[in-house]
Amino acid sequence: MSEADAGLFGPSSVTWQAHGDPMMWxxxxxxxxxxxxxxxxVRGVMQNSDFRKDAWGRLMRTAHFVGTTTYGxxxxxEKAGARVRKIHSMLSATDPDTGERYGVxxxxxxxxxxxxxxxxxxxxxxxxxxxxxxxxxxxxxxEHRESARLVGLDPDGVPASTAELAAYFEKVRPELAVGPEARAVDDFLRRPPTRALLIPAxxxxxxxxxxxxYASLPRYAHELYGxxxxxxxxxxRRLAATGTLLRLVPARVRWQLPPKHILRAMARLGPGSRPDRRHVPYKVDRRDAILDGPGRAQRGNGGDGATCQRCQRWGTPG
Structure with missing residues (x-):
């Protein structure tokens, strides 16, 4: 009998363990x-779809893609990646200021x-x-140089560490701005259209x-959004409290939600493939976990450049 296909990452990867956490949403x-x-x-997104009408679909498609590439x-x-590359190759956007047409x-x-x-x-x-x-x-x-390859990037040009990720954000920051498209995204995420009965929810x-x-974004993002x-x-504290609450829901219950990528992966590979931090195959250090006490932040934090040492907390200037 041939060995079951563990996919691009497999149970020994950090990705396999991390993507089963409910805070991914x-x-x-x-x-x-x-x-x-x-x-x-963002212009490429807004000019090729009605974001306000299809934002939920976009979010779910992204979640499905991440689930498929992680646990499929x-x-x-590879099929999911090929589909994304094909769709992107057919789409373009126009810069309203210069008239430039460019591919997404x-x-x-x-x-x-x-x-x-x-x-x-x-x-x-x-x-x-x-x-x-x-x-x-x-x-x-x-590990996610592999997911970058799936969407059409050369893995060698993609950050391979948190330090390289932070350096990338520092380099790209001058290009960032809040225009009409970003305002539309912000408005939707704050007040998504819904039926009258669901407004209280x-x-x-x-x-x-x-x-x-939004609050978890780097400081410069808050400044841009105003x-x-x-x-x-x-x-x-709020992130930690939310994470603690969501993680109280049994994993088997959470994983029952469609499209059940994790359950299908466990059925394919056996119980040893369960994404469970109690059985992680790499070293984790709770002292390095980012809570509300002393600890070290990952350096690739959206360009904040915050490297919290044991004597520091979140709040380094962005």
């Missing part, structure tokens, strides 16, 4: 906020989207208490999640 919303700060990138077979991951699959734009996602996943997970050492955080960033649940995702965020220590 908060991280995904943070990524949308961050991605919208690149005018050329190699063939499924320009390497610089793909790299921005990739780095904003990876940084957001890593930042929110660690800051909410998911215990990853600095070495494991670097490994996570390096939107105010009670969604707004809190979206506000938390909306302040709570003090960093308060944000960290």
């Amino acid at each position: 908060v991280a995904g919303i943070r990524a949308l906020y961050l991605q919208a700060l690149h005018p050329r990138a 077979t190699t063939q499924a991951a 699959d320009e390497p610089d734009l793909l790299l921005w989207v990739h780095c904003a996602e990876i940084d957001s996943y890593l930042h929110v997970l660690r800051r909410s208490g998911f215990p990853l050492s600095d070495t494991a955080a670097d490994q996570y960033v390096a 939107r105010a009670l649940l969604w707004r809190r999640v979206a506000n938390l995702a 909306r302040p965020a709570p003090p960093p220590r308060t944000v960290t």
